[in-house]
Amino acid sequence: MAIQFLKQFRQSLRPKPWPLLFYSSSSNDASEGLVTNVVSILTHHRSKSRWGNLRAACPNGIDPVQFSQITLHLKNKPQLALRFFLWTKTESLCHHTLESYSSIIHLLARARLSSHAYDLIRTAIRASDLNDDRNRRFASPPLNLFESLVKTYRDSGSAPFVFDLLIKACLDSKKVDPSIEIVRMLLSRGISPKVSTLNSLISRVCRNRGVVEGYGICREFFRLDEEKNEISKRGFGFRVTPNVHTYNELMLCCYQEGLLEGVEEIWSEMSCKPDAYSYSVLMAAFCEKGRMGDAEKLWEEMRNREIEPDVVSYNTIVGGFCKIGDVRRGEEFFREMELAGVGTTASTYEHLVKGYCNVGDVDSAVLVYKDMSRRDLRPDASTLDVMIRLFCDKGRVQEALEFVRCAVGKFELVPRESYEALIKRLCLEGRMEEALKVQAEMVGKGFQPNSEIYGAFIDAYVRQGNEGMTEALRKEMFATQMQCQQNK
Template sequence: MAAIRSQTRLLHPLPPLSLSHSFSASPEIPSVSGDANDNLVSTAVSILRSQRCRSRWNFLKSILPSSGISPSESSAILLHLRNNPRLALRFFLWSRDHSLCNHNLTSYFTVIHILARSRLRSAALSLLRAAIRSHPNTPPSSLLQTLALTYRHCDSAPFVFDLLIQAYLHSHNLDPALSVLRSLRSRGIRPLTSTANSLLRATANLRGSAAAFNLYRDLVESFRPNPQTFNTLLLALYRDGRAESNGEILAEMDRFGCDPNAFTYSIQMAGCSDVTEARRLWEEMAEKGIKPDTAAYNTLIKGYCEAGKVGKGEELYREMVMEGLKTTGTTLELLIKGHCRAGNVEAAMLVYEDMRRKGFCPEAEIVDEMLVEMCEKGMVEEEGLGVFRGEMGREGVVLGIRRRSYEVVIMGLCGAGRMEEASKLQAEMAGRGLEPDARVYEAFICGYEKAGEFEMADKLRKEMVQMQLGEDGN
């Protein structure tokens, strides 16, 4: 971090007039409307402007050549419609979807520039992604060059270059996005802060915190970092288990005058080795007048529950509700898990029931943890079976977790001597394609032995041995 130079001024993209001078023309890139049929273009534009009903598309199609129109003619028509960007977009999509024009990059970028100049970012970004998909073998440098050479002619907006980077990122193509960034920076065109943050986030997710830091060091002179920038880096450190390096990021925040927010503190608290340190950060946040958000509450609740202080977690939960913050499924799952680990399955059940009343569905792992505790407390026969039946009817339960839930309930029923019910549940389990493992066999064997049915227990023991031999292939 020491290598970061102290450049803090806000840098903007260069004005539009300088863009065309930064790129050289290529014979492979056609002009926007160089070979257009002027009569055809003017007639098409007249129809599009004058006909205000659906029939204009049929009328327009009737006057077009049977071979359709060229990309240059399409671009010329689009330029005449640039003050009506939505109509321009409809014409482009109509000509593409009806195979009336084999659009090239120039015609794609013409409509993209028209959308950008009207600040229709989402539509422009969507078409940029489509242009990239339709030209998979075109290198990023060529796409950028075409975008730049059509820029001025269409009177576009500078953020269109950031959209090209975003289009690559949306397609999970980090290297092309970085290539475009380098090309733009070599021509003095700086990324927007939002684009720089997206690049940092993608780099952190795909390549880790070290790569994200290297990119930050490279970019820091080219954009003005904001709290989201540093939160991205802090989160990357946390995910990589490098929370001890948080101080460097916080020093950078201070140097750029970026005040930490609730999420900044949440990330730091999540990386604390003990709940005492997390509480210190919580109090520091309060001293600075920063109101904790749901993520901050969840982080501290998790810390208390993992430290065996579930009562403190419950206090925070009540405080959270009093503050008017919406609780999430995660909040309640943390409390359920905390109560289970503390051996208080009755309290866990109360939270579980509250969770279902609020419309949240617990993760299957949480249900398993509750069932295990119920089994140990002898509660699986009624309460546990009820929870199991309710959750097994819910969609989206992972198959592997369903197996675990079945096993827990079957073992609990066998332990309680309810062999008939356990057998029915095992048949249901098999009907779902889930074969019993050694633990289920052992539960049935122990259950039958307790009930004095030694013959059945012996048969199952032999079957288990045969099953294990079969799995080993011997």
């Protein structure tokens, strides 16, 4: 079906004499006179009297062909043409079709009024969708609008980026398939959208359908599997090449999908100079696999190429060393980052805090956390959870309580795991009153106790020989579990 669709659409776009679409042979003298009169009023009358005179000149409104003819006469007055279009809609004087929309869209694109042209493209797509015009060849409104734009392109003296605006409108409306077909049709005629437009489409395909399909679309659109002489033989005297952002997006999507080998493969195919972000993504892949030696070599290569590391680069390598427990090296890069004047972020500090916690150095983690707090950098709840678990494991539950309450008060964090760790430790130490207070705080934040929390309280009361509380909690836990199952 897709191949048949492509053939049909390519057939419709074969080079041929362009018709004078705006000057139909059926136009009669009265219609031509109305067009001339409207153009005269628009261009020669003052704004105060213009619209009243137009109303009198068009008692029965105007048809879409007449509107397109008028628009053609206003090529050098795009703002006036736009006001006229909006006036016809407000006054319901013209039942606009895709052709009349195309005429005003082209005029605005020609004048580089991109935002206005984009807005009308989206309006035209919605209007076509609502009208359900069964005379159209395609079920897809964007493709019908594309066909209309192609037919009226030359007469309007438009600009090629009108098709970039159409593709952008499709992507913003989550219409990926029409976007792909439009690009294919343009490429078949030797016209290419901007690289940034192709990158946006590739990115959307990667995120919606996976990097494998996005990579395939990339190779197709940039003709990476064709030699230059093959392209020339087929009549395409151009070759758009991917830029660094193309490769960065593909590598990032591979990394996010866990295809770490794919990151290296795309890196090896890069036909342009990588930037700091390119290095960061590949370093992240190395760090994920614990290949810090390769990450450091990459860092040196980046410096040798005089590419300055940015905050993402520093955070990546700091996080990589902290993850494998080499917090000392992470600190070295952290200090280098500060000396280079690269602004640290919450992520920078979180890597170090978690790194120190992973090696059991809670005091160093506290120092880093306090420095982070002084700079008003908001930590993630997971970072606080790691610290609180370590505090509790070391029996420093009072400090843990202070940390949680301070973080909740200052940063409005909701660290469920921290509350659970505190309750379990307090129950283990038999400090039931404090455990109940923490549990009340947790419920106040919207977290209901789970089976582990109930278990911690029950075990504590069993050790104290409090059979009444033990039995009451068991019944409450059973009732809570039944309620949860019913809610599901």
